[in-house]
């Protein structure tokens with residue numbers, strides 16, 4: 060097999076042919092950076108000449124134990140020749156020196172890869188040549204020392220400190236504070252010092268041979284693919300480890316060669332809000348890194364209009380062109396060398412959840428993409444992020460009034476974060492893993508810090524701007540973030556920060572508002588977000604609704620939850636649990652009396668007392684869900700859950716006996732006897748659900764009466780009610796046969812008493828494997844199925860969820876024994892097969908059988924997709940997940956469009 064290891068930027072068509080035409084595969088071959096540089100070259104955007112060594116070469120190199128694949132270096136030299144011809148310069152030629160940068164670039168842009176090395180090709184000879192050409196000795200030695208420094212730290216693995224220390228000492232000696240105060244001789248002297256540092260650390264001289272520089276840099280990029288930072292990041296972001304990285308060799312252009320030069324980075328839309336404005340920073344007379352590093356205060360990109368008008372006009376045109384070409388918001392890097400604009404990078408810009416939604420909706424409205432694409436582009440997790448809490452405005456105002464506002468910085472990534480301050484990434488990660496809420500605080504962040512940022516609830520930095528590392532990473536991972544809060548003085552030695560006269564020590568609580576850029580000391584309470592104000596989300600979801608087939612219902616026990624769910628778009632209640640209602644303060648004693656009743660009469664009396672409470676609960680829910688179905692589940696847990704704790708009772712009794720108090724003693728003893736009598740060795744598999752109903756039908760009859768009285772009362776007021784009564788934990792059809800007719804009879808009685816007929820259904824939860832397997836028999840009685848996937852998963856796996864999650868399940872997932880936590884995402888092969896069988900058999904017996912899911916999986920996107928695939932009618936999830944589920948259901952439908 061003959062391989063081509065190197066592609067010139069002009070050879071993108073060839074690369075496309077090599078992979079069979081698909082752009083995603085070109086990106087895999089050349090890496091994202093290389094593919095887009097080549098693509099820009101093809102559409103006529105000015106890119107400095109260069110070439111890409113493929114990811115295949117990287118993989119071959121690593122697979123062969125760090126041996127360059129045969130022919131690769133020769134191809135690299137050929138490509139270099141082509142670049143030399145194009146530029147009229149030559150590598151290592153003192154008369155016309157060609158300088159290049161060496162840049163890593165995998166399919167997905169990721170931190171942890173080798174940092175870019177600029178100015179490759181400089182040595183003692185070419186430096187002299189450059190001075191003659193540019194007549195700017197200061198510029199040349201600044202470039203040269205940059206090469207020695209970057210090459211030393213990045214390629215040769217020497218720590219940064221000795222280089223930085225040498226620079227600091229030089230400045231101190233001269234009594235200056237800024238790099239710009241250094242003159243040509245100073246840079247020259249520093250270059251010599253840097254070379255000595257290389258020699259001291261490595262035992263050999265900084266390589267003077269430009270070809271050796273190029274080769275070592277290329278190999279260093281390859282090796283960085285397996286560096287710890289890169290591996291960690293890929294694990295966290297779910298990127299394949301076998302993609303490999305490309306190496307891009309790009310002719311240097313100089314933004315630091317005078318005041319008609321400059322460099323900058325920009326997003327074609329605001330990455331925090333999604334607004335359609337050019338958003339970026341730039342610097343005159345500076346090189347790429349300077350903008351991101353935050354060494355000098357950057358200027359807003361608009362100012363470039365007056366500083367460099369022609370280049371700016373061209374830049375605007377190119378940005379527009381790139382957005383149309385990629386049909387996506389772009390994140391670009393550029394440099395202006397003596398008024399001439401060069402594009403150095405473009406890629407799809409990282410953005411916040413809010414911006415992702417706005418940009419998708421706007422682009423569809425602008426006609427750049429279809430509504431279908433807009434819906435597909437937004438991730439369910441973006442919607443989830445928007446549904447997360449925000450700070451309570453009143454509480455925030457109060458905190459400000461109390462002097463708790465520490466500082467205001469740049470609002471880099473929205474959302475409210477409350478946590479204890481951790482001043483380094485390792486600590487943030489450690490505390491995060493220990494289950495603590497952490498806000499990571501740093502002067503600025505580097506790729507080394509990503510693990511801590513992921514573990515943190517939020518990030519605060521005192522330096523840097525909206526395009527700084529902290530800001531970009533925070534937006535990508537959806538962490539609230541405030542950057543550049545320059546009033547915050549961080550003392551990493553003392554492990555504390557000071558701002559607005561307040562000292563915050565490590566481990567103390569702070570709150571940051573990434574939407575406004577504010578940082579506070581203390582814990583500020585949060586409130587639910589206002590869905591009504593998310594107009595772009597509402598638009599996007601209305602489009603999603605047109606594409607989805609699954610209905611989205613909600614689990615809600617109380618009228619207020621039902622109302623909220625409905626406002627989020629719920630089309631029914633899939634699970635209303637009645638037992639919560641039994642726990643309320645005024646009701647629990649009645650429930651307990653009912654349970655310990657010694658005669659049927661006594662029990663009836665307590666049930667009669669409970670009836671009006673239940674009826675009014677149901678009236679509220681029916682009213683809130685006017686016109687929509689409401690599934691009410693009859694009592695499910697074992698009765699002992701409503702009783703006082705056995706041990707507590709015993710202690711009370713002993714105390715009374717010791718003190719010889721007789722008041723209430725007899726009752727307590729009776730209660731204890733009752734509780735003891737109810738003891739089960741495995742209550743979750745004992746007398747509960749339908750079994751309890753069969754043994755004690757009084758409770759469920761009361762519940763059904765309450766449901767139908769409420770329904771009839773509401774119907775008389777003009778509310779359209781659609782009650783569906785759900786019997787939990789059925790395992791055998793005979794259980795339904797034993798209880799359901801009695802309940803239907805109660806329902807009929809109530810309707811006769813009330814003189815009104817309403818539409819209703821009786822059905823069951825499917826949460827025991829046997830019920831799923833005998834779905835046809837069950838459906839001969841049940842009119843609907845609702846999968847209780849929590850119990851179904853427990854019983855299919857034979858796990859007790861709490862024990863499993865506390866002891867081994869997470870490790871199972873970590874070690875790959877299970878691909879996922881089956882309590883979060885439906886295990887399609889096992890639990891899923893049971894569900895599928897239940898649907899197929901059930902519908903065979905009853906073609907119009909209504910099927911849904913009410914377990915927690917109902918809000919999980921992958922599980923929703925599965926529910927779509929097995930042809931369920933709806934998914935039901937918690938109210939706050941309803942918007943997420945609407946989008947996920949649309950994704951499932953679009954993804955599997957026939």
Ligand code: ADP
Pocket residue numbers: 107159160161162163174175177309310311312313346347348392393394403404
């Ligand atoms: P990163 O992935 O960290 O952005 P890049 O390879 O894009 O790394 O480069 C780092 C900085 O160096 C960027 O600001 C980039 O624009 C600049 N740069 C890279 N190559 C060149 C070049 N050939 N000429 C001028 N600047 C360059």
Ligand code: MG
Pocket residue numbers: 392404
């Ligand atoms: Mg870049």
Ligand code: MG
Pocket residue numbers: 695787826847850
């Ligand atoms: Mg259950």
